[in-house]
Amino acid sequence: MGRWEPDARERLVRAALDLFGEQGYENTAVAQIAERAGLTKSTFFRHFRDKREVLFGGQDVLAGLMVGAIAATPAEAGPLVAVEAALVATAETFTDERRAHGPQRLAVIASNDELRERSALKMVGFAVAMTDALKRRGVPELEAAVAAELGVLAFNHGYEQWLEAGGDFGEIARRTLRDVREAVRSLDGAE
Amino acid sequence: MGRWEPDARERLVRAALDLFGEQGYENTAVAQIAERAGLTKSTFFRHFRDKREVLFGGQDVLAGLMVGAIAATPAEAGPLVAVEAALVATAETFTDERRAHGPQRLAVIASNDELRERSALKMVGFAVAMTDALKRRGVPELEAAVAAELGVLAFNHGYEQWLEAGGDFGEIARRTLRDVREAVRSLDGAE
């Protein structure tokens, strides 16, 4: 595969993140992002489906890791064990570099409706992916859906904590999933 | 408030639903929807934030009903009792007329990414609204989030069943919420 300046995609992400921080998401045109990255609008849309997607690059990879981990979990294990494995499996993508621009990314997303929307869709994507993976293990529909939803909740809480404090995401996710399970138990106890 | 032909908003919704069904969402321009409703593009965007929103009219009302019901639940009641009240409180909006074009609406949403995205955002909106309402009752953060998420799950399953079989949505929602709770219990039992 031929190339000129390498890493066009990464350059676009960086340019976008910077410009969104400087001027806000809505005040930044795609053409401007491309220009700062030394590219053109055409090329931008060749790398990203739309303007939003430049902020959600790795999400599909994450879903894949989750599904793989659930499939690889021993058949005897319960659904929540598989979900735990799914969260832990994503840990490899939580690099220091990702943590560096994480807060900036979150701030941009929080500032804009379109972006919150896309974020919501990505989370639903995780839930659906895990639900399907669990069903493929023979877990009944509703149990699978509940387990997946709790997993997404734990994932999000874990992500927040990882951004704040750093550390091994695998451990953090295990902890937040345990917290979620405790919350479930106290819920069911109270009436 | 002066007016000409009344119910501009309803006419726009009907026109949109029909055209989406006939030609698909993407092949239908806003100007065309407006034209069929005897209006113009300007007026369309005065009634709806964007093209998607024409399919998600009542959702904000639903969130309001949920929040109100949770606030009105006796203080001694547990979070899931409040969530049940929230779901039941939305039953009044589930009219026969709404059920009539429900399947068509769902089919259109399922056919398009932008619309699934908007739908996901609305569900997150429900979850956030209920979570906040529960926290205002003194429910700890995580328990509130879990209860709200389970509530949204039950709501969605209930909506599907209501579309299929009809009946009183309040009863249906109570049943699906009970099913979700049972699924939670079997989850926690298995390991």
Next chain:
DNA sequence: CAAGTGATGGGACTTGGTCTCATCACCGTA
């Protein structure tokens, strides 16, 4: 009957996103 109000029409304008075609760097091979 005049003035005010709220909903609409109309059109200019920006930008996201698609599409098509030309171009250019690199690669393998003769």
Next chain:
DNA sequence: TACGGTGATGAGACCAAGTCCCATCACTTG
């Protein structure tokens, strides 16, 4: 070393979503 193939890019036309601004029209109220 020349040549053709391939894949990434550039360039520009084009359409539709969404914003803005101003004129207009129906209806109400004093």
